[in-house]
Amino acid sequence: MSLDAATIDRIVANVLSQLGSTPAAATDAPASDVAAAPAPSVSPAPSAPAPVRLDEAVITADVLERQAAGASVVEVGKKAVITPAARDTARERRIEIIRTGESPKANAQPTAKTVRPEAKPGSPSALACVVRHTDAVDRVLDDVLPGARKELLGCPDDAAKLAISALCRGETGQVLIFAEQTHRAACLANRNSKVKAVAIRDVLDVKAIRKQLRANVWCIDPADMSWFELRQLLRTICA
The missing domain is CATH 3.40.1400.10 (Sugar-phosphate isomerase, RpiB/LacA/LacB)
Incomplete structure:
Protein backbone atom coordinates (compact mmCIF):
# COMPACT_ATOMS: atom_id res chain seq x y z
CA MET A 1 0.00 0.00 0.00
CA SER A 2 1.36 3.38 -1.07
CA LEU A 3 0.99 6.40 1.18
CA ASP A 4 0.54 9.85 -0.13
CA ALA A 5 2.48 12.82 1.11
CA ALA A 6 -0.40 14.11 3.28
CA THR A 7 -0.67 10.81 5.20
CA ILE A 8 3.07 10.67 5.80
CA ASP A 9 3.01 14.23 7.16
CA ARG A 10 0.23 13.33 9.65
CA ILE A 11 2.13 10.25 10.92
CA VAL A 12 5.32 12.28 11.45
CA ALA A 13 3.33 15.02 13.22
CA ASN A 14 1.76 12.47 15.63
CA VAL A 15 5.17 10.92 16.48
CA LEU A 16 6.73 14.32 17.16
CA SER A 17 3.72 15.27 19.29
CA GLN A 18 4.13 12.11 21.41
CA LEU A 19 7.89 12.67 21.85
CA GLY A 20 7.31 16.25 22.98
CA SER A 21 4.88 15.15 25.74
CA THR A 22 7.46 12.79 27.45
CA PRO A 23 7.70 13.72 31.22
CA ALA A 24 10.96 15.27 32.47
CA ALA A 25 13.55 13.04 34.11
CA ALA A 26 13.37 12.62 37.86
CA THR A 27 16.71 14.40 38.17
CA ASP A 28 15.06 17.62 36.87
CA ALA A 29 12.88 17.82 40.00
CA PRO A 30 13.51 20.83 42.25
CA ALA A 31 16.00 20.27 45.09
CA SER A 32 13.36 21.33 47.60
CA ASP A 33 11.26 18.28 46.69
CA VAL A 34 14.04 15.89 47.87
CA ALA A 35 13.67 14.80 51.51
CA ALA A 36 16.69 15.71 53.71
CA ALA A 37 18.65 12.76 55.14
CA PRO A 38 18.21 12.37 58.93
CA ALA A 39 21.23 13.31 61.09
CA PRO A 40 23.03 10.33 62.65
CA SER A 41 22.14 9.71 66.29
CA VAL A 42 24.92 9.91 68.90
CA SER A 43 24.79 7.35 71.69
CA PRO A 44 25.66 8.67 75.17
CA ALA A 45 28.97 7.49 76.65
CA PRO A 46 28.56 4.50 78.97
CA SER A 47 28.74 5.37 82.65
CA ALA A 48 31.43 3.86 84.88
CA PRO A 49 30.31 0.72 86.72
CA ALA A 50 29.40 1.16 90.39
CA PRO A 51 31.96 -0.64 92.60
CA VAL A 52 30.96 -3.49 94.90
CA ARG A 53 31.94 -2.62 98.48
CA LEU A 54 33.70 -5.26 100.63
CA ASP A 55 34.22 -4.42 104.32
CA GLU A 56 36.28 -7.50 105.27
CA ALA A 57 39.68 -6.83 106.88
CA VAL A 58 41.23 -9.63 104.79
CA ILE A 59 40.14 -10.01 101.15
CA THR A 60 40.61 -13.61 100.02
CA ALA A 61 39.80 -15.36 96.76
CA ASP A 62 36.78 -16.97 98.43
CA VAL A 63 35.44 -13.55 99.48
CA LEU A 64 35.72 -12.28 95.89
CA GLU A 65 34.01 -15.37 94.48
CA ARG A 66 31.15 -15.21 97.00
CA GLN A 67 30.50 -11.48 97.23
CA ALA A 68 31.79 -9.99 93.98
CA ALA A 69 30.62 -12.46 91.36
CA GLY A 70 30.08 -10.62 88.10
CA ALA A 71 31.52 -7.33 89.39
CA SER A 72 34.09 -5.38 87.39
CA VAL A 73 35.16 -3.02 90.20
CA VAL A 74 35.52 -3.87 93.90
CA GLU A 75 36.14 -1.30 96.63
CA VAL A 76 37.96 -2.33 99.83
CA GLY A 77 39.09 -0.47 102.93
CA LYS A 78 42.32 1.52 102.99
CA LYS A 79 43.95 -0.97 105.40
CA ALA A 80 42.38 -4.15 104.04
CA VAL A 81 44.80 -7.02 103.35
CA ILE A 82 44.50 -8.53 99.85
CA THR A 83 45.89 -12.05 99.61
CA PRO A 84 47.92 -13.16 96.56
CA ALA A 85 45.20 -15.67 95.68
CA ALA A 86 42.65 -12.85 95.66
CA ARG A 87 44.86 -10.79 93.35
CA ASP A 88 45.18 -13.77 90.99
CA THR A 89 41.41 -14.25 91.01
CA ALA A 90 40.88 -10.55 90.29
CA ARG A 91 43.26 -10.71 87.31
CA GLU A 92 41.63 -13.85 85.92
CA ARG A 93 38.12 -12.38 86.19
CA ARG A 94 39.16 -8.86 85.12
CA ILE A 95 38.13 -7.32 88.44
CA GLU A 96 39.70 -4.00 89.36
CA ILE A 97 40.32 -3.63 93.11
CA ILE A 98 40.38 -0.08 94.45
CA ARG A 99 40.70 1.26 97.97
CA THR A 100 38.33 3.73 99.61
CA GLY A 101 38.80 7.18 98.09
CA GLU A 102 40.26 5.93 94.80
CA SER A 103 38.53 6.15 91.43
CA PRO A 104 38.23 3.19 89.02
CA LYS A 105 40.86 3.21 86.30
CA ALA A 106 39.34 0.54 84.06
CA ASN A 107 38.65 3.06 81.26
CA ALA A 108 42.02 4.78 81.46
CA GLN A 109 44.41 4.39 78.54
CA PRO A 110 47.38 2.14 79.33
CA THR A 111 50.65 3.93 79.76
CA ALA A 112 54.18 2.72 79.21
CA LYS A 113 55.55 0.83 82.18
CA THR A 114 58.08 2.78 84.17
CA VAL A 115 61.25 0.93 85.07
CA ARG A 116 61.77 1.53 88.77
CA PRO A 117 65.20 1.62 90.34
CA GLU A 118 66.12 -1.08 92.82
CA ALA A 119 64.70 -0.19 96.21
CA LYS A 120 66.45 -0.53 99.54
CA PRO A 121 64.93 -2.32 102.56
CA GLY A 122 64.28 0.97 104.32
CA SER A 123 62.44 2.57 101.42
CA PRO A 124 58.63 2.88 101.28
CA SER A 125 58.53 0.18 98.59
CA ALA A 126 59.96 -2.55 100.84
Whole structure:
Protein backbone atom coordinates (compact mmCIF):
# COMPACT_ATOMS: atom_id res chain seq x y z
CA MET A 1 0.00 0.00 0.00
CA SER A 2 1.36 3.38 -1.07
CA LEU A 3 0.99 6.40 1.18
CA ASP A 4 0.54 9.85 -0.13
CA ALA A 5 2.48 12.82 1.11
CA ALA A 6 -0.40 14.11 3.28
CA THR A 7 -0.67 10.81 5.20
CA ILE A 8 3.07 10.67 5.80
CA ASP A 9 3.01 14.23 7.16
CA ARG A 10 0.23 13.33 9.65
CA ILE A 11 2.13 10.25 10.92
CA VAL A 12 5.32 12.28 11.45
CA ALA A 13 3.33 15.02 13.22
CA ASN A 14 1.76 12.47 15.63
CA VAL A 15 5.17 10.92 16.48
CA LEU A 16 6.73 14.32 17.16
CA SER A 17 3.72 15.27 19.29
CA GLN A 18 4.13 12.11 21.41
CA LEU A 19 7.89 12.67 21.85
CA GLY A 20 7.31 16.25 22.98
CA SER A 21 4.88 15.15 25.74
CA THR A 22 7.46 12.79 27.45
CA PRO A 23 7.70 13.72 31.22
CA ALA A 24 10.96 15.27 32.47
CA ALA A 25 13.55 13.04 34.11
CA ALA A 26 13.37 12.62 37.86
CA THR A 27 16.71 14.40 38.17
CA ASP A 28 15.06 17.62 36.87
CA ALA A 29 12.88 17.82 40.00
CA PRO A 30 13.51 20.83 42.25
CA ALA A 31 16.00 20.27 45.09
CA SER A 32 13.36 21.33 47.60
CA ASP A 33 11.26 18.28 46.69
CA VAL A 34 14.04 15.89 47.87
CA ALA A 35 13.67 14.80 51.51
CA ALA A 36 16.69 15.71 53.71
CA ALA A 37 18.65 12.76 55.14
CA PRO A 38 18.21 12.37 58.93
CA ALA A 39 21.23 13.31 61.09
CA PRO A 40 23.03 10.33 62.65
CA SER A 41 22.14 9.71 66.29
CA VAL A 42 24.92 9.91 68.90
CA SER A 43 24.79 7.35 71.69
CA PRO A 44 25.66 8.67 75.17
CA ALA A 45 28.97 7.49 76.65
CA PRO A 46 28.56 4.50 78.97
CA SER A 47 28.74 5.37 82.65
CA ALA A 48 31.43 3.86 84.88
CA PRO A 49 30.31 0.72 86.72
CA ALA A 50 29.40 1.16 90.39
CA PRO A 51 31.96 -0.64 92.60
CA VAL A 52 30.96 -3.49 94.90
CA ARG A 53 31.94 -2.62 98.48
CA LEU A 54 33.70 -5.26 100.63
CA ASP A 55 34.22 -4.42 104.32
CA GLU A 56 36.28 -7.50 105.27
CA ALA A 57 39.68 -6.83 106.88
CA VAL A 58 41.23 -9.63 104.79
CA ILE A 59 40.14 -10.01 101.15
CA THR A 60 40.61 -13.61 100.02
CA ALA A 61 39.80 -15.36 96.76
CA ASP A 62 36.78 -16.97 98.43
CA VAL A 63 35.44 -13.55 99.48
CA LEU A 64 35.72 -12.28 95.89
CA GLU A 65 34.01 -15.37 94.48
CA ARG A 66 31.15 -15.21 97.00
CA GLN A 67 30.50 -11.48 97.23
CA ALA A 68 31.79 -9.99 93.98
CA ALA A 69 30.62 -12.46 91.36
CA GLY A 70 30.08 -10.62 88.10
CA ALA A 71 31.52 -7.33 89.39
CA SER A 72 34.09 -5.38 87.39
CA VAL A 73 35.16 -3.02 90.20
CA VAL A 74 35.52 -3.87 93.90
CA GLU A 75 36.14 -1.30 96.63
CA VAL A 76 37.96 -2.33 99.83
CA GLY A 77 39.09 -0.47 102.93
CA LYS A 78 42.32 1.52 102.99
CA LYS A 79 43.95 -0.97 105.40
CA ALA A 80 42.38 -4.15 104.04
CA VAL A 81 44.80 -7.02 103.35
CA ILE A 82 44.50 -8.53 99.85
CA THR A 83 45.89 -12.05 99.61
CA PRO A 84 47.92 -13.16 96.56
CA ALA A 85 45.20 -15.67 95.68
CA ALA A 86 42.65 -12.85 95.66
CA ARG A 87 44.86 -10.79 93.35
CA ASP A 88 45.18 -13.77 90.99
CA THR A 89 41.41 -14.25 91.01
CA ALA A 90 40.88 -10.55 90.29
CA ARG A 91 43.26 -10.71 87.31
CA GLU A 92 41.63 -13.85 85.92
CA ARG A 93 38.12 -12.38 86.19
CA ARG A 94 39.16 -8.86 85.12
CA ILE A 95 38.13 -7.32 88.44
CA GLU A 96 39.70 -4.00 89.36
CA ILE A 97 40.32 -3.63 93.11
CA ILE A 98 40.38 -0.08 94.45
CA ARG A 99 40.70 1.26 97.97
CA THR A 100 38.33 3.73 99.61
CA GLY A 101 38.80 7.18 98.09
CA GLU A 102 40.26 5.93 94.80
CA SER A 103 38.53 6.15 91.43
CA PRO A 104 38.23 3.19 89.02
CA LYS A 105 40.86 3.21 86.30
CA ALA A 106 39.34 0.54 84.06
CA ASN A 107 38.65 3.06 81.26
CA ALA A 108 42.02 4.78 81.46
CA GLN A 109 44.41 4.39 78.54
CA PRO A 110 47.38 2.14 79.33
CA THR A 111 50.65 3.93 79.76
CA ALA A 112 54.18 2.72 79.21
CA LYS A 113 55.55 0.83 82.18
CA THR A 114 58.08 2.78 84.17
CA VAL A 115 61.25 0.93 85.07
CA ARG A 116 61.77 1.53 88.77
CA PRO A 117 65.20 1.62 90.34
CA GLU A 118 66.12 -1.08 92.82
CA ALA A 119 64.70 -0.19 96.21
CA LYS A 120 66.45 -0.53 99.54
CA PRO A 121 64.93 -2.32 102.56
CA GLY A 122 64.28 0.97 104.32
CA SER A 123 62.44 2.57 101.42
CA PRO A 124 58.63 2.88 101.28
CA SER A 125 58.53 0.18 98.59
CA ALA A 126 59.96 -2.55 100.84
CA LEU A 127 57.65 -5.57 101.14
CA ALA A 128 57.09 -7.57 104.32
CA CYS A 129 55.37 -10.96 103.85
CA VAL A 130 54.12 -12.11 107.26
CA VAL A 131 53.29 -15.81 107.54
CA ARG A 132 54.28 -16.21 111.21
CA HIS A 133 52.88 -13.27 113.12
CA THR A 134 54.13 -12.05 116.50
CA ASP A 135 53.79 -8.81 118.44
CA ALA A 136 57.50 -8.20 117.94
CA VAL A 137 57.11 -8.34 114.16
CA ASP A 138 54.50 -5.56 114.15
CA ARG A 139 56.48 -3.38 116.54
CA VAL A 140 59.77 -3.81 114.71
CA LEU A 141 58.26 -3.18 111.27
CA ASP A 142 56.64 0.02 112.52
CA ASP A 143 59.94 1.07 114.08
CA VAL A 144 62.51 0.09 111.42
CA LEU A 145 60.36 -0.01 108.27
CA PRO A 146 57.44 2.37 108.91
CA GLY A 147 56.67 2.77 105.20
CA ALA A 148 56.87 -0.90 104.24
CA ARG A 149 53.99 -2.65 102.53
CA LYS A 150 52.77 -5.51 104.74
CA GLU A 151 50.92 -8.59 103.52
CA LEU A 152 49.49 -11.30 105.81
CA LEU A 153 49.78 -14.70 104.13
CA GLY A 154 48.80 -18.25 104.95
CA CYS A 155 51.90 -20.25 103.99
CA PRO A 156 55.52 -19.84 102.83
CA ASP A 157 54.51 -20.88 99.31
CA ASP A 158 52.25 -17.82 99.01
CA ALA A 159 55.01 -15.63 100.44
CA ALA A 160 57.54 -16.88 97.88
CA LYS A 161 55.04 -16.39 95.07
CA LEU A 162 54.29 -12.82 96.14
CA ALA A 163 58.01 -12.04 96.53
CA ILE A 164 58.71 -13.22 92.96
CA SER A 165 55.78 -11.22 91.59
CA ALA A 166 56.74 -8.01 93.42
CA LEU A 167 60.40 -8.20 92.36
CA CYS A 168 59.66 -9.06 88.73
CA ARG A 169 57.11 -6.25 88.43
CA GLY A 170 59.50 -3.73 89.92
CA GLU A 171 57.19 -3.04 92.87
CA THR A 172 60.04 -3.47 95.34
CA GLY A 173 63.75 -4.19 95.50
CA GLN A 174 63.80 -6.08 98.82
CA VAL A 175 61.41 -8.52 100.49
CA LEU A 176 61.27 -9.75 104.09
CA ILE A 177 59.51 -13.07 104.68
CA PHE A 178 58.56 -13.89 108.28
CA ALA A 179 57.78 -17.61 108.41
CA GLU A 180 58.62 -20.80 110.28
CA GLN A 181 59.70 -22.66 107.13
CA THR A 182 62.38 -20.19 106.07
CA HIS A 183 64.38 -22.64 103.95
CA ARG A 184 61.26 -23.71 102.04
CA ALA A 185 60.33 -20.09 101.34
CA ALA A 186 63.86 -19.30 100.15
CA CYS A 187 64.03 -22.42 97.96
CA LEU A 188 60.68 -21.68 96.26
CA ALA A 189 61.55 -18.02 95.71
CA ASN A 190 64.93 -18.90 94.18
CA ARG A 191 63.21 -20.72 91.33
CA ASN A 192 63.07 -17.33 89.61
CA SER A 193 66.32 -15.99 88.19
CA LYS A 194 65.65 -12.48 89.47
CA VAL A 195 65.43 -13.62 93.07
CA LYS A 196 68.29 -14.20 95.51
CA ALA A 197 66.58 -15.49 98.63
CA VAL A 198 68.35 -16.54 101.83
CA ALA A 199 67.28 -17.94 105.20
CA ILE A 200 68.89 -16.14 108.13
CA ARG A 201 68.93 -16.59 111.92
CA ASP A 202 70.96 -13.69 113.29
CA VAL A 203 73.10 -10.66 112.54
CA LEU A 204 76.17 -12.80 111.82
CA ASP A 205 74.29 -14.59 109.02
CA VAL A 206 73.43 -11.26 107.42
CA LYS A 207 77.03 -10.05 107.53
CA ALA A 208 78.37 -13.33 106.09
CA ILE A 209 75.82 -13.35 103.25
CA ARG A 210 76.56 -9.73 102.36
CA LYS A 211 80.17 -10.69 101.62
CA GLN A 212 79.10 -13.35 99.11
CA LEU A 213 75.99 -12.12 97.28
CA ARG A 214 73.39 -9.38 96.99
CA ALA A 215 70.32 -10.96 98.52
CA ASN A 216 66.94 -9.37 97.82
CA VAL A 217 64.71 -11.76 99.82
CA TRP A 218 65.42 -12.34 103.52
CA CYS A 219 63.58 -15.23 105.19
CA ILE A 220 63.32 -14.95 108.99
CA ASP A 221 61.67 -17.11 111.67
CA PRO A 222 60.62 -14.64 114.41
CA ALA A 223 59.19 -17.27 116.77
CA ASP A 224 62.00 -17.30 119.36
CA MET A 225 63.25 -13.76 118.80
CA SER A 226 62.77 -10.94 121.24
CA TRP A 227 61.83 -7.48 120.07
CA PHE A 228 65.42 -6.33 120.59
CA GLU A 229 66.93 -9.25 118.61
CA LEU A 230 64.53 -8.80 115.72
CA ARG A 231 65.12 -5.05 115.71
CA GLN A 232 68.88 -5.52 115.52
CA LEU A 233 68.47 -8.06 112.72
CA LEU A 234 66.31 -5.75 110.56
CA ARG A 235 68.59 -2.80 111.23
CA THR A 236 71.56 -4.84 110.02
CA ILE A 237 69.65 -5.77 106.84
CA CYS A 238 68.76 -2.13 106.26
CA ALA A 239 72.27 -0.84 106.97
